Amino acid sequence: MAAGQPTILATSGGYKQGNRTRVEFNHLMHYAVELSGVTGRSPRVTHLGTASGDQRWWAAEMDQAARIAGFDFSHLNLFTMPNVEDPEAHLMEQDVVWVNGGSVVNLLAVWRAHGLDAILKRVWESGVVLAGVSAGSICWFQGGVTDSFGPDLKPVTNALGFLPYANGVHYDSELRRRPTVHKLVANGTLGEAHCTDDGVGLVYRGTDLAEVVSEAKGKAAYRVTAGAGESVDAIAVEERLEPRFLG
Template sequence: MAAEQPTILATSGGWRHGERTDIEFGKLIHHALELSDPGSRPRLCYVGTAGGDQRWFNANVSDAGRVAGVEVSHLNLFPMPPSTDLVDFVLGHDVVWVNGGSVANLLAIWRVHDLGPVLREAWQAGVVLSGVSAGSICWYVGGPTDSFGPELRVVTDGLGMLPYGNGVHYDSEAARRPVTHEAVAAGTLPTTHCTDDGAGLVYHGTELVEAVSERSRGGAYVVERDAATGEVVEHVLPVRRL
Protein backbone atom coordinates (compact mmCIF):
# COMPACT_ATOMS: atom_id res chain seq x y z
CA MET A 1 0.00 0.00 0.00
CA ALA A 2 1.08 3.63 -0.47
CA ALA A 3 -0.23 7.13 0.04
CA GLU A 4 -2.59 8.19 -2.76
CA GLN A 5 -0.43 11.21 -3.56
CA PRO A 6 3.03 12.50 -2.67
CA THR A 7 2.90 13.18 1.08
CA ILE A 8 5.25 14.80 3.59
CA LEU A 9 4.77 15.19 7.35
CA ALA A 10 7.38 17.66 8.64
CA THR A 11 7.57 17.90 12.43
CA SER A 12 9.13 19.12 15.63
CA GLY A 13 8.21 15.94 17.49
CA GLY A 14 7.52 12.25 17.12
CA TRP A 15 9.09 10.46 20.09
CA ARG A 16 7.89 9.81 23.63
CA HIS A 17 9.34 8.03 26.66
CA GLY A 18 8.64 4.30 26.65
CA GLU A 19 7.15 2.22 29.43
CA ARG A 20 9.36 -0.83 28.87
CA THR A 21 11.69 0.65 26.25
CA ASP A 22 13.73 3.85 26.20
CA ILE A 23 11.50 5.43 23.55
CA GLU A 24 8.21 4.75 21.79
CA PHE A 25 6.61 6.12 18.66
CA GLY A 26 4.61 9.24 19.48
CA LYS A 27 1.40 10.31 17.80
CA LEU A 28 3.20 12.11 14.97
CA ILE A 29 5.03 8.97 13.86
CA HIS A 30 1.80 7.01 14.08
CA HIS A 31 0.13 9.72 11.99
CA ALA A 32 2.84 9.38 9.32
CA LEU A 33 2.12 5.64 9.22
CA GLU A 34 -1.63 6.29 8.92
CA LEU A 35 -1.03 8.68 6.03
CA SER A 36 0.78 5.89 4.18
CA ASP A 37 -2.24 3.53 4.32
CA PRO A 38 0.17 0.74 5.22
CA GLY A 39 -1.95 -2.39 5.68
CA SER A 40 -1.46 -4.92 8.48
CA ARG A 41 2.24 -4.51 9.31
CA PRO A 42 3.66 -1.09 8.44
CA ARG A 43 7.27 -0.77 7.26
CA LEU A 44 9.29 2.21 8.44
CA CYS A 45 12.71 3.20 7.10
CA TYR A 46 14.64 5.03 9.83
CA VAL A 47 17.34 7.46 8.68
CA GLY A 48 19.74 8.64 11.37
CA THR A 49 22.30 10.45 9.20
CA ALA A 50 21.96 13.76 11.07
CA GLY A 51 23.11 12.07 14.28
CA GLY A 52 25.91 10.03 12.67
CA ASP A 53 23.98 6.73 12.36
CA GLN A 54 24.32 5.93 16.06
CA ARG A 55 23.82 2.19 16.44
CA TRP A 56 22.60 2.45 20.03
CA PHE A 57 19.77 4.76 18.95
CA ASN A 58 18.99 2.47 16.01
CA ALA A 59 18.44 -0.27 18.60
CA ASN A 60 16.06 2.00 20.52
CA VAL A 61 14.10 2.70 17.33
CA SER A 62 13.89 -1.02 16.57
CA ASP A 63 12.55 -1.60 20.10
CA ALA A 64 9.98 1.16 19.57
CA GLY A 65 8.94 -0.46 16.31
CA ARG A 66 8.49 -3.82 18.00
CA VAL A 67 6.22 -2.25 20.64
CA ALA A 68 4.16 -0.54 17.91
CA GLY A 69 3.96 -3.58 15.61
CA VAL A 70 5.99 -1.80 12.95
CA GLU A 71 8.76 -3.38 10.87
CA VAL A 72 11.79 -1.07 11.11
CA SER A 73 14.77 -0.97 8.75
CA HIS A 74 17.76 1.37 9.03
CA LEU A 75 19.24 3.35 6.16
CA ASN A 76 22.72 3.77 7.57
CA LEU A 77 25.28 5.59 5.43
CA PHE A 78 28.16 4.96 7.86
CA PRO A 79 30.35 3.14 7.00
CA MET A 80 28.46 2.39 3.77
CA PRO A 81 24.87 2.24 2.45
CA PRO A 82 22.89 -0.96 3.09
CA SER A 83 22.36 -1.70 -0.62
CA THR A 84 23.69 -0.91 -4.08
CA ASP A 85 20.07 -0.23 -5.08
CA LEU A 86 18.82 2.46 -2.70
CA VAL A 87 15.70 3.09 -4.79
CA ASP A 88 14.58 -0.49 -4.26
CA PHE A 89 15.55 -0.34 -0.57
CA VAL A 90 13.62 2.86 0.18
CA LEU A 91 10.58 2.00 -1.94
CA GLY A 92 10.19 -1.17 0.10
CA HIS A 93 8.80 0.92 2.97
CA ASP A 94 5.62 2.81 3.78
CA VAL A 95 7.28 5.68 5.67
CA VAL A 96 10.73 7.24 5.76
CA TRP A 97 11.43 8.85 9.14
CA VAL A 98 14.50 11.14 9.26
CA ASN A 99 15.71 11.91 12.76
CA GLY A 100 17.17 15.14 14.11
CA GLY A 101 20.74 16.34 14.52
CA SER A 102 22.89 18.31 12.10
CA VAL A 103 20.93 19.17 8.96
CA ALA A 104 24.04 20.67 7.35
CA ASN A 105 25.96 17.40 7.75
CA LEU A 106 22.93 15.38 6.68
CA LEU A 107 22.56 17.29 3.40
CA ALA A 108 26.28 17.03 2.64
CA ILE A 109 26.37 13.27 3.22
CA TRP A 110 23.17 12.71 1.25
CA ARG A 111 24.74 14.53 -1.71
CA VAL A 112 27.76 12.19 -1.57
CA HIS A 113 25.44 9.19 -1.88
CA ASP A 114 22.98 10.88 -4.28
CA LEU A 115 20.16 10.15 -1.86
CA GLY A 116 18.06 13.21 -2.74
CA PRO A 117 16.81 11.82 -6.09
CA VAL A 118 16.09 8.48 -4.37
CA LEU A 119 13.89 10.17 -1.78
CA ARG A 120 12.15 12.25 -4.43
CA GLU A 121 11.30 9.09 -6.39
CA ALA A 122 9.98 7.44 -3.22
CA TRP A 123 7.86 10.53 -2.46
CA GLN A 124 6.37 10.49 -5.96
CA ALA A 125 5.66 6.76 -5.59
CA GLY A 126 3.62 7.26 -2.40
CA VAL A 127 6.17 6.58 0.34
CA VAL A 128 5.40 9.11 3.08
CA LEU A 129 8.43 11.25 3.91
CA SER A 130 8.61 12.47 7.48
CA GLY A 131 10.95 13.42 10.28
CA VAL A 132 11.81 15.75 13.11
CA SER A 133 13.97 18.88 13.27
CA ALA A 134 16.81 18.24 10.76
CA GLY A 135 14.48 15.57 9.40
CA SER A 136 11.92 18.32 8.81
CA ILE A 137 14.12 21.08 7.40
CA CYS A 138 15.66 18.73 4.83
CA TRP A 139 12.46 18.54 2.74
CA TYR A 140 12.32 22.33 2.29
CA VAL A 141 14.53 25.00 0.71
CA GLY A 142 16.17 25.36 4.12
CA GLY A 143 15.84 26.99 7.52
CA PRO A 144 17.61 28.09 10.70
CA THR A 145 19.92 25.50 12.24
CA ASP A 146 22.43 25.09 15.05
CA SER A 147 24.51 22.74 12.86
CA PHE A 148 27.44 25.16 12.93
CA GLY A 149 27.33 26.21 16.59
CA PRO A 150 25.06 27.67 19.28
CA GLU A 151 24.27 30.77 17.20
CA LEU A 152 21.76 29.89 14.53
CA ARG A 153 22.66 30.11 10.86
CA VAL A 154 20.41 29.56 7.86
CA VAL A 155 20.94 26.69 5.42
CA THR A 156 19.49 27.09 1.94
CA ASP A 157 20.56 23.86 0.24
CA GLY A 158 17.69 21.62 1.33
CA LEU A 159 16.14 19.09 -1.05
CA GLY A 160 13.51 21.66 -2.03
CA MET A 161 10.64 19.23 -2.48
CA LEU A 162 8.64 21.82 -0.56
CA PRO A 163 9.30 25.33 -1.96
CA TYR A 164 9.26 27.04 1.43
CA GLY A 165 11.57 27.67 4.34
CA ASN A 166 11.09 25.70 7.55
CA GLY A 167 11.42 26.71 11.18
CA VAL A 168 11.49 24.03 13.89
CA HIS A 169 11.35 24.13 17.72
CA TYR A 170 9.70 27.50 17.33
CA ASP A 171 8.43 27.75 20.91
CA SER A 172 11.26 26.05 22.81
CA GLU A 173 14.33 27.93 21.49
CA ALA A 174 14.04 31.69 21.80
CA ALA A 175 16.32 32.55 18.86
CA ARG A 176 14.33 30.58 16.31
CA ARG A 177 11.56 33.13 15.70
CA PRO A 178 13.72 36.26 15.24
CA VAL A 179 16.23 34.46 13.01
CA THR A 180 13.38 33.14 10.87
CA HIS A 181 11.84 36.60 10.56
CA GLU A 182 15.21 38.13 9.63
CA ALA A 183 15.83 35.49 6.96
CA VAL A 184 12.40 36.00 5.40
CA ALA A 185 12.78 39.79 5.53
CA ALA A 186 16.16 39.59 3.78
CA GLY A 187 14.92 37.16 1.14
CA THR A 188 17.36 34.49 2.35
CA LEU A 189 14.35 32.25 2.88
CA PRO A 190 11.05 32.31 1.00
CA THR A 191 7.72 32.10 2.82
CA THR A 192 8.52 29.86 5.79
CA HIS A 193 6.40 27.27 7.59
CA CYS A 194 7.17 26.76 11.29
CA THR A 195 6.26 24.30 14.04
CA ASP A 196 6.31 24.44 17.82
CA ASP A 197 7.53 21.32 19.61
CA GLY A 198 5.03 18.51 19.11
CA ALA A 199 3.51 19.98 15.96
CA GLY A 200 3.66 18.78 12.37
CA LEU A 201 2.68 19.98 8.91
CA VAL A 202 1.04 17.69 6.35
CA TYR A 203 1.60 18.33 2.63
CA HIS A 204 -0.01 16.71 -0.39
CA GLY A 205 2.38 17.44 -3.17
CA THR A 206 3.62 20.93 -2.28
CA GLU A 207 0.30 22.08 -0.81
CA LEU A 208 0.05 22.51 2.96
CA VAL A 209 -3.20 20.77 3.87
CA GLU A 210 -3.15 20.53 7.66
CA ALA A 211 -1.28 21.34 10.86
CA VAL A 212 -1.43 18.71 13.60
CA SER A 213 0.03 18.29 17.08
CA GLU A 214 0.69 15.41 19.43
CA ARG A 215 0.49 17.83 22.36
CA SER A 216 -2.40 19.73 23.93
CA ARG A 217 -0.63 23.00 23.16
CA GLY A 218 1.89 24.25 20.63
CA GLY A 219 1.16 25.75 17.27
CA ALA A 220 2.16 26.15 13.66
CA TYR A 221 2.80 29.31 11.66
CA VAL A 222 3.41 30.79 8.23
CA VAL A 223 5.95 33.61 8.06
CA GLU A 224 5.94 35.68 4.88
CA ARG A 225 7.07 39.02 3.53
CA ASP A 226 4.28 41.40 2.60
CA ALA A 227 4.98 42.45 -0.99
CA ALA A 228 3.27 45.83 -0.54
CA THR A 229 4.92 46.95 2.70
CA GLY A 230 8.07 44.81 2.83
CA GLU A 231 7.20 43.87 6.42
CA VAL A 232 7.30 40.32 7.72
CA VAL A 233 3.94 38.94 8.79
CA GLU A 234 3.38 35.81 10.90
CA HIS A 235 0.10 33.92 10.51
CA VAL A 236 -1.10 31.40 13.11
CA LEU A 237 -2.47 28.20 11.59
CA PRO A 238 -5.36 26.14 12.97
CA VAL A 239 -3.99 22.96 14.55
CA ARG A 240 -5.75 19.63 14.92
CA ARG A 241 -4.80 17.77 18.10
CA LEU A 242 -4.04 14.12 17.45
Protein backbone atom coordinates in the same frame (compact mmCIF):
# COMPACT_ATOMS: atom_id res chain seq x y z
CA MET B 1 0.89 4.60 -5.13
CA ALA B 2 0.76 3.88 -1.40
CA ALA B 3 -0.32 7.31 -0.14
CA GLY B 4 -2.45 8.23 -3.18
CA GLN B 5 -0.21 11.20 -3.97
CA PRO B 6 3.24 12.43 -2.89
CA THR B 7 3.02 13.08 0.86
CA ILE B 8 5.36 14.66 3.41
CA LEU B 9 4.88 14.97 7.18
CA ALA B 10 7.36 17.55 8.53
CA THR B 11 7.49 17.69 12.32
CA SER B 12 9.04 18.88 15.53
CA GLY B 13 8.00 15.70 17.33
CA GLY B 14 7.19 12.03 17.02
CA TYR B 15 8.73 10.59 20.20
CA LYS B 16 7.75 10.32 23.86
CA GLN B 17 9.11 8.85 27.06
CA GLY B 18 8.38 5.12 27.21
CA ASN B 19 6.85 3.20 30.10
CA ARG B 20 9.48 0.46 30.09
CA THR B 21 11.83 1.87 27.47
CA ARG B 22 13.49 5.24 27.08
CA VAL B 23 11.62 6.06 23.86
CA GLU B 24 8.25 5.23 22.34
CA PHE B 25 6.74 6.54 19.13
CA ASN B 26 4.23 9.32 19.70
CA HIS B 27 1.16 10.26 17.66
CA LEU B 28 3.02 12.02 14.84
CA MET B 29 5.02 8.91 13.99
CA HIS B 30 1.85 6.82 14.01
CA TYR B 31 0.12 9.44 11.84
CA ALA B 32 2.87 9.11 9.23
CA VAL B 33 1.92 5.43 9.00
CA GLU B 34 -1.77 6.33 8.77
CA LEU B 35 -1.01 8.70 5.89
CA SER B 36 0.57 5.82 3.97
CA GLY B 37 -2.76 3.98 3.89
CA VAL B 38 -1.22 0.61 4.78
CA THR B 39 -3.69 -2.03 5.99
CA GLY B 40 -3.69 -5.76 6.66
CA ARG B 41 -0.02 -6.07 7.63
CA SER B 42 2.65 -4.47 9.76
CA PRO B 43 3.67 -1.10 8.31
CA ARG B 44 7.14 -1.02 6.80
CA VAL B 45 9.05 1.96 8.19
CA THR B 46 12.71 2.70 7.61
CA HIS B 47 14.77 5.14 9.66
CA LEU B 48 17.52 7.40 8.31
CA GLY B 49 19.84 8.59 11.06
CA THR B 50 22.33 10.31 8.76
CA ALA B 51 22.03 13.69 10.50
CA SER B 52 23.54 12.26 13.69
CA GLY B 53 26.04 9.93 12.05
CA ASP B 54 23.92 6.75 12.12
CA GLN B 55 24.42 6.30 15.86
CA ARG B 56 23.87 2.64 16.67
CA TRP B 57 22.72 3.30 20.25
CA TRP B 58 19.89 5.47 18.92
CA ALA B 59 19.01 2.84 16.34
CA ALA B 60 18.63 0.36 19.21
CA GLU B 61 16.27 2.76 21.01
CA MET B 62 14.23 3.09 17.81
CA ASP B 63 14.12 -0.70 17.39
CA GLN B 64 12.60 -1.06 20.86
CA ALA B 65 10.02 1.64 20.11
CA ALA B 66 9.18 -0.07 16.82
CA ARG B 67 8.55 -3.42 18.53
CA ILE B 68 6.09 -1.73 20.89
CA ALA B 69 4.39 -0.01 17.93
CA GLY B 70 4.21 -3.20 15.86
CA PHE B 71 6.18 -1.78 12.93
CA ASP B 72 8.26 -3.79 10.45
CA PHE B 73 11.21 -1.52 11.12
CA SER B 74 14.61 -1.09 9.45
CA HIS B 75 17.47 1.35 9.12
CA LEU B 76 19.21 2.77 6.07
CA ASN B 77 22.70 3.58 7.36
CA LEU B 78 25.29 5.39 5.25
CA PHE B 79 28.14 5.27 7.81
CA THR B 80 30.60 3.80 7.15
CA MET B 81 29.02 2.51 3.96
CA PRO B 82 25.40 1.84 2.93
CA ASN B 83 24.12 -1.17 4.85
CA VAL B 84 21.94 -2.32 1.93
CA GLU B 85 23.10 -3.13 -1.58
CA ASP B 86 20.41 -1.07 -3.34
CA PRO B 87 19.19 1.90 -1.24
CA GLU B 88 16.56 2.90 -3.81
CA ALA B 89 15.03 -0.56 -3.96
CA HIS B 90 14.97 -0.69 -0.15
CA LEU B 91 13.26 2.69 0.15
CA MET B 92 10.72 1.90 -2.56
CA GLU B 93 9.56 -1.10 -0.50
CA GLN B 94 8.70 1.07 2.52
CA ASP B 95 5.43 2.67 3.57
CA VAL B 96 7.18 5.46 5.50
CA VAL B 97 10.69 6.91 5.48
CA TRP B 98 11.41 8.61 8.82
CA VAL B 99 14.43 10.95 9.08
CA ASN B 100 15.82 11.73 12.53
CA GLY B 101 17.30 15.02 13.72
CA GLY B 102 20.87 16.26 14.01
CA SER B 103 22.87 18.30 11.51
CA VAL B 104 20.83 19.09 8.42
CA VAL B 105 23.94 20.49 6.69
CA ASN B 106 25.86 17.25 7.18
CA LEU B 107 22.80 15.20 6.22
CA LEU B 108 22.48 17.03 2.90
CA ALA B 109 26.16 16.64 2.08
CA VAL B 110 26.20 12.90 2.78
CA TRP B 111 22.92 12.27 0.96
CA ARG B 112 24.20 14.09 -2.13
CA ALA B 113 27.48 12.18 -2.05
CA HIS B 114 25.46 8.94 -2.21
CA GLY B 115 22.89 10.20 -4.73
CA LEU B 116 20.15 9.89 -2.13
CA ASP B 117 18.73 13.31 -2.97
CA ALA B 118 17.56 12.09 -6.38
CA ILE B 119 16.54 8.71 -4.99
CA LEU B 120 14.33 10.27 -2.31
CA LYS B 121 12.60 12.44 -4.90
CA ARG B 122 11.63 9.33 -6.85
CA VAL B 123 10.56 7.59 -3.65
CA TRP B 124 8.36 10.58 -2.71
CA GLU B 125 6.82 10.71 -6.18
CA SER B 126 6.04 6.97 -5.96
CA GLY B 127 3.84 7.52 -2.88
CA VAL B 128 6.10 6.46 -0.02
CA VAL B 129 5.43 8.90 2.83
CA LEU B 130 8.46 11.02 3.70
CA ALA B 131 8.54 12.22 7.29
CA GLY B 132 10.89 13.29 10.03
CA VAL B 133 11.76 15.56 12.91
CA SER B 134 13.96 18.68 13.13
CA ALA B 135 16.73 18.18 10.52
CA GLY B 136 14.45 15.45 9.19
CA SER B 137 11.85 18.16 8.64
CA ILE B 138 14.00 20.98 7.24
CA CYS B 139 15.58 18.70 4.64
CA TRP B 140 12.40 18.46 2.52
CA PHE B 141 12.08 22.24 2.13
CA GLN B 142 14.15 24.85 0.30
CA GLY B 143 15.90 25.59 3.57
CA GLY B 144 15.46 26.92 7.05
CA VAL B 145 17.27 27.88 10.23
CA THR B 146 19.93 25.57 11.61
CA ASP B 147 22.49 25.20 14.40
CA SER B 148 24.55 22.88 12.16
CA PHE B 149 27.37 25.45 12.00
CA GLY B 150 27.44 26.27 15.71
CA PRO B 151 25.34 27.75 18.51
CA ASP B 152 24.56 30.89 16.51
CA LEU B 153 21.65 30.04 14.24
CA LYS B 154 22.31 30.44 10.52
CA PRO B 155 20.32 29.90 7.34
CA VAL B 156 20.56 26.84 5.17
CA THR B 157 19.23 27.53 1.67
CA ASN B 158 20.26 24.44 -0.30
CA ALA B 159 17.97 21.75 1.12
CA LEU B 160 16.23 19.25 -1.17
CA GLY B 161 13.52 21.69 -2.22
CA PHE B 162 10.73 19.16 -2.65
CA LEU B 163 8.55 21.76 -0.90
CA PRO B 164 8.81 25.38 -2.13
CA TYR B 165 9.00 26.97 1.32
CA ALA B 166 11.41 27.44 4.20
CA ASN B 167 10.96 25.52 7.45
CA GLY B 168 11.35 26.44 11.10
CA VAL B 169 11.47 23.77 13.81
CA HIS B 170 11.35 23.84 17.63
CA TYR B 171 9.63 27.19 17.28
CA ASP B 172 8.46 27.41 20.89
CA SER B 173 11.20 25.55 22.76
CA GLU B 174 14.34 27.27 21.42
CA LEU B 175 13.95 30.98 21.99
CA ARG B 176 16.22 32.17 19.16
CA ARG B 177 14.37 30.25 16.47
CA ARG B 178 11.39 32.60 16.01
CA PRO B 179 13.32 35.91 15.77
CA THR B 180 15.89 34.36 13.45
CA VAL B 181 13.19 33.04 11.12
CA HIS B 182 11.49 36.46 11.15
CA LYS B 183 14.76 38.24 10.33
CA LEU B 184 15.69 35.90 7.47
CA VAL B 185 12.21 35.98 5.93
CA ALA B 186 12.01 39.77 6.25
CA ASN B 187 15.36 40.36 4.52
CA GLY B 188 14.65 37.82 1.77
CA THR B 189 17.24 35.19 2.71
CA LEU B 190 14.37 32.75 3.21
CA GLY B 191 11.04 32.73 1.44
CA GLU B 192 7.70 31.95 3.01
CA ALA B 193 8.41 29.81 6.07
CA HIS B 194 6.25 27.14 7.67
CA CYS B 195 7.19 26.60 11.32
CA THR B 196 6.24 24.10 14.03
CA ASP B 197 6.12 24.17 17.80
CA ASP B 198 7.39 21.01 19.46
CA GLY B 199 4.81 18.27 18.99
CA VAL B 200 3.34 19.74 15.79
CA GLY B 201 3.45 18.39 12.24
CA LEU B 202 2.73 19.78 8.77
CA VAL B 203 1.13 17.51 6.16
CA TYR B 204 1.82 18.27 2.49
CA ARG B 205 -0.07 16.65 -0.38
CA GLY B 206 2.13 17.28 -3.35
CA THR B 207 3.56 20.70 -2.52
CA ASP B 208 0.40 22.07 -0.89
CA LEU B 209 0.06 22.40 2.88
CA ALA B 210 -3.01 20.22 3.49
CA GLU B 211 -3.22 19.86 7.26
CA VAL B 212 -1.63 20.82 10.58
CA VAL B 213 -1.67 18.17 13.32
CA SER B 214 -0.42 18.01 16.88
CA GLU B 215 0.39 15.42 19.53
CA ALA B 216 0.53 18.13 22.25
CA LYS B 217 -2.27 20.46 23.34
CA GLY B 218 -1.85 24.21 23.11
CA LYS B 219 0.75 24.05 20.34
CA ALA B 220 0.53 25.43 16.80
CA ALA B 221 2.20 25.93 13.45
CA TYR B 222 2.95 29.28 11.84
CA ARG B 223 3.19 30.75 8.35
CA VAL B 224 5.78 33.54 8.20
CA THR B 225 5.86 35.85 5.17
CA ALA B 226 7.66 39.06 4.29
CA GLY B 227 5.71 42.17 5.11
CA ALA B 228 5.97 45.80 4.05
CA GLY B 229 9.17 47.77 4.45
CA GLU B 230 12.59 48.08 2.90
CA SER B 231 16.05 47.01 4.15
CA VAL B 232 16.37 47.71 7.89
CA ASP B 233 12.65 48.46 8.08
CA ALA B 234 11.68 45.11 6.57
CA ILE B 235 9.34 43.05 8.72
CA ALA B 236 7.89 39.57 8.76
CA VAL B 237 4.23 38.73 9.24
CA GLU B 238 3.34 35.65 11.28
CA GLU B 239 0.05 33.76 10.94
CA ARG B 240 -0.85 31.14 13.56
CA LEU B 241 -2.18 27.87 12.11
CA GLU B 242 -4.27 25.87 14.58
CA PRO B 243 -3.68 22.13 14.43
CA ARG B 244 -5.98 19.15 14.69
CA PHE B 245 -5.15 17.37 17.93
CA LEU B 246 -4.29 13.73 17.30
CA GLY B 247 -5.04 12.73 20.91
